[in-house]
Amino acid sequence: MSKLLRKRRLTGLAGSLVMASVLALATASAASAFSEGYGGYEICGSNCYVQSGGSHTFYFNEGSARGEPYLACQLFNTSHANQVTHGYGYCDVFYYGGEYVTARVYDQSGTSHVVSGYAET
């Protein structure tokens, strides 16, 4: 009897953990419909860039690298959206136009760096 109760407790706990994970994911997706980390590899410093896998209704894009290289963050499309922000080692750019845009991070430092980008809708 006690073994049966213990087994049920363990099974119940396992179910609770899975449910908690599902709820956490559902909450995360409700807060941010889509997000994408991209880049994370070395690029040249003469305006080379890392780019998101596709276009989405991104409103936020950020870039980062070790040290303080000149970075430029961009959200753009081929119609008329094109926002760019420059910073040292970190940059962020916002676009509230609601259009599909692509996200990029450029290295303008003159030397190679590992550059990472992250964008979300």
Added chain:
Amino acid sequence: MKEKGSRKSLFFAGAVAAVLAMSGAGAYAAANSATTAGPGEQAATVAPGPERQLRSIGLNASEAKPLFSLSNGESVGLVANEQTKCLLRALGSKFAGETCATLSEIAEGHAISISDECGSPGKNLMEITGLAPAGASEVRLISSDGTSQSTSVTSGAFKFDGTNPAPDAPYPTGVEWVSANGSSAGTAGLPVEGDHFCEPTS
């Protein structure tokens, strides 16, 4: 035997939860963690997303002191602790950017950001905002043709409202800090390679 099966379920569920927790933002932050803390590395200590620098420092945007407005409609505020200052931009109630730097980074002139509106239907506005080193009361923006324009420092911060340089036209290259007695207190470059203020859309 059945109890072992239940334990396996528990361990499996735990592993699934751990993997899920590590996916996405958590994995991105972990992948970007580093030992020497520049602005990017400091930000990478927390999950990516808006207000990342603020979150990594433990500052709150709601505590920012309003400083000035920009031509693009954004308002700029300042929030700080003993080691770090953050210049925040907002468009109405929406967060629109952050520039955080330690006092030593500010002294090096590495607390300047430039926002360029490069889209075709826009006003082609360029906003240069930043934090000035202690002792600077004025900032001179130096152009590639040797000309300059000046602005005053407000609560340690400054702004230049302008437009993106046209192709082959003179463009800003750096700033000079000017002390209250009019003497130069040093110079700093802008975080831009040459005249690459706007970037292509192809």
